[in-house]
Amino acid sequence: MLHGAVGFHIRRRSKMEKVPVSMHKDAKFESVRLYLVERKMGSSRRAFLTQLARSKGFIVEDILSDVVTHIVSEDCQASSLWTWLEGHGVKTLPMMQVLDITWFTDSMKQGKPVAVEPRHLIQGSLPMLPDATTSTPVAKVSQYACQRRTTTANSNKIFTDAFEVLAESYEFNEMEGQSLAFRRAASVLRSLPSKIQSLRDAESLPFLGKHSIAVIEEILQCGFSMEVQKILSNERFKTLKLFMSVFGVGLKTAEKWYRKGLLSFSDILAAPGIHLNRMQQNGFLHYGDISRAVSKAEAQALGNIIDETVHAITSDALLTLTGGFRRGKDFGHDVDFIVTTPEMGKEEHLLTAVIESLKHQGLILYCDYRASTFDMSRLPNHKFDAMDHFAKCFLILRLDGSRVEGGLCGAEGDGRGWRAVRVDLVSPPMKQYAFTLLGWTGSKQFERDLRRFAQKERHMLLDNHALYDKTKRELLAATTEQDIFAHLGLQYIEPCQRNA
Numbered sequence: 001m002l003h004g005a006v007g008f009h010i011r012r013r014s015k016m017e018k019v020p021v022s023m024h025k026d027a028k029f030e031s032v033r034l035y036l037v038e039r040k041m042g043s044s045r046r047a048f049l050t051q052l053a054r055s056k057g058f059i060v061e062d063i064l065s066d067v068v069t070h071i072v073s074e075d076c077q078a079s080s081l082w083t084w085l086e087g088h089g090v091k092t093l094p095m096m097q098v099l100d101i102t103w104f105t106d107s108m109k110q111g112k113p114v115a116v117e118p119r120h121l122i123q124g125s126l127p128m129l130p131d132a133t134t135s136t137p138v139a140k141v142s143q144y145a146c147q148r149r150t151t152t153a154n155s156n157k158i159f160t161d162a163f164e165v166l167a168e169s170y171e172f173n174e175m176e177g178q179s180l181a182f183r184r185a186a187s188v189l190r191s192l193p194s195k196i197q198s199l200r201d202a203e204s205l206p207f208l209g210k211h212s213i214a215v216i217e218e219i220l221q222c223g224f225s226m227e228v229q230k231i232l233s234n235e236r237f238k239t240l241k242l243f244m245s246v247f248g249v250g251l252k253t254a255e256k257w258y259r260k261g262l263l264s265f266s267d268i269l270a271a272p273g274i275h276l277n278r279m280q281q282n283g284f285l286h287y288g289d290i291s292r293a294v295s296k297a298e299a300q301a302l303g304n305i306i307d308e309t310v311h312a313i314t315s316d317a318l319l320t321l322t323g324g325f326r327r328g329k330d331f332g333h334d335v336d337f338i339v340t341t342p343e344m345g346k347e348e349h350l351l352t353a354v355i356e357s358l359k360h361q362g363l364i365l366y367c368d369y370r371a372s373t374f375d376m377s378r379l380p381n382h383k384f385d386a387m388d389h390f391a392k393c394f395l396i397l398r399l400d401g402s403r404v405e406g407g408l409c410g411a412e413g414d415g416r417g418w419r420a421v422r423v424d425l426v427s428p429p430m431k432q433y434a435f436t437l438l439g440w441t442g443s444k445q446f447e448r449d450l451r452r453f454a455q456k457e458r459h460m461l462l463d464n465h466a467l468y469d470k471t472k473r474e475l476l477a478a479t480t481e482q483d484i485f486a487h488l489g490l491q492y493i494e495p496c497q498r499n500a
């Protein structure tokens with residue numbers, strides 16, 4: 001059975017949720033503090049909704065202060081709402097969820113705070129860029145993506161696309177520092193609620209240095225950047241991009257082929273002395289399918305198939321959709337799942353059984369299984385990093401059009417009625433589930449900044465397995481993502497707001 005939008009929520013969640021001791025009598029959800037905006041709502045309705053929420057164990061604050069986490073408003077005039085909220089001079093405003101009443105009614109129906117989805121967010125812009133014409137104190141944009149809320153609605157795509165090209169180009173030239181600088185700048189712009197209109201908007205933002213400001217200036221003036229155009233038409237850049245679009249081909253291999261003078265796929269396949277490994281062979285074999293984006297409906301269909309498979313093996317298995325689709329993206333390059341079981345030590349066996357069953361059903365076109373190399377007793381070590389050591393597999397699965405609501409996405413013209421899709425399954429022990437979920441949900445920039453924040457601001461080490469407090473010299477346990485954010489002293493950021 002599936003739950004959520006494209007999602008699977010962890011079963012028996014209630015058992016895992018911590019209910020901390022509260023100062024508020026009857027409060028069930030200590031980490032959520034509501035504030036209901038009276039404007040448009042009216043005082044009697046506000047009093048009624050306050051009563052209702054409190055009777056269900058929610059904390060409702062009477063005044064808007066730093067402790068508030070969720071602001072609920074019935075005012076659909078976004079700009080006037082923001083101005084009104086800003087007028088309160090609450091420093092933590094950029095970190096608060098500003099939600100419309102549908103989030104509140106959904107939460108009341110379910111008797112608990114529901115996860116924030118894009119449809120709950122009040123649209124419009126929070127005027128957080130410095131405004132020299134007024135003396136209102138303006139909130140600063142954090143240098144850490146894990147302190148920003150970034151949905152899939154990117155108002156600055158024209159700039160972030162350009163920055164991504166520059167970042168990639170620097171990466172291809174092994175200039176990691178410059179590459180990271182552009183990725184960080186792109187990530188900051190993605191979090192802004194509105195499009196940058198003038199250089200002044202951009203200058204005070206973190207990570208926007210001389211070079212990125214110059215690119216923005218050019219784009220503001222003529223709609224494109226000469227430097228980016230040049231890169232895009234550069235032969236080496238184009239060829240490396242093409243080669244790296246093949247599953248199993250990284251920068252090193254692409255560069256090696258380019259140095260041999262190869263420029264196209266047919267060059268590679270015709271060249272003598274080129275050895276393709278099994279991954280690359282399959283990358284070429286299924287290139288048409290797996291270079292095409294996977295839709296939400298296709299991800300959902302795969303989720304159903306794997307869910308049935310997993311639960312035919314054991315009834316207490318947990319399957320969770322993660323990666324970009326958990327962040328609410330409409331398309332992805334693959335579909336990522338976590339599969340585990342509460343029975344400690346059985347998770348790896350479960351993964352191999354799932355692979356066997358998928359094979360049996362004729363669904364596996366390619367399978368690269370990596371056994372677990374995870375050893376809790378060796379944590380923490382200097383290798384606290386992004387590569388995790390859990391059992392996992394990189395798959396190419398066959399997805400039948402008949403399983404997909406609304407049919408396969410595009411290119412059904414060849415009449416095959418199926419497509420190949422890249423799927424990743426990772427299988428951590430239950431104790432590491434929350435860390436794995438946080439790590440695999442991404443985005444990559446969000447993960448990088450979580451780790452950087454942990455190290456720089458908290459003297460802690462975070463990876464997909466654990467969180468280590470270097471001051472206390474101890475590992476900090478977590479059963480939910482909320483626990484990890486709390487250990488780090490960070491406000492919880494919903495998956496749909498991690499598209500940094």
Ligand code: UTP
Binds near residue numbers: 387441
């Ligand atoms: P993806 O590369 O699948 O990215 O990794 P995505 O965000 O889902 O985007 P698309 O739509 O597929 O392109 C998902 C997350 O899983 C982590 C990555 O760091 C990323 O944040 N990951 C992936 C790991 O932690 N370990 C791995 O072995 C693979």
Ligand code: MN
Binds near residue numbers: 332
């Ligand atoms: Mn993915």
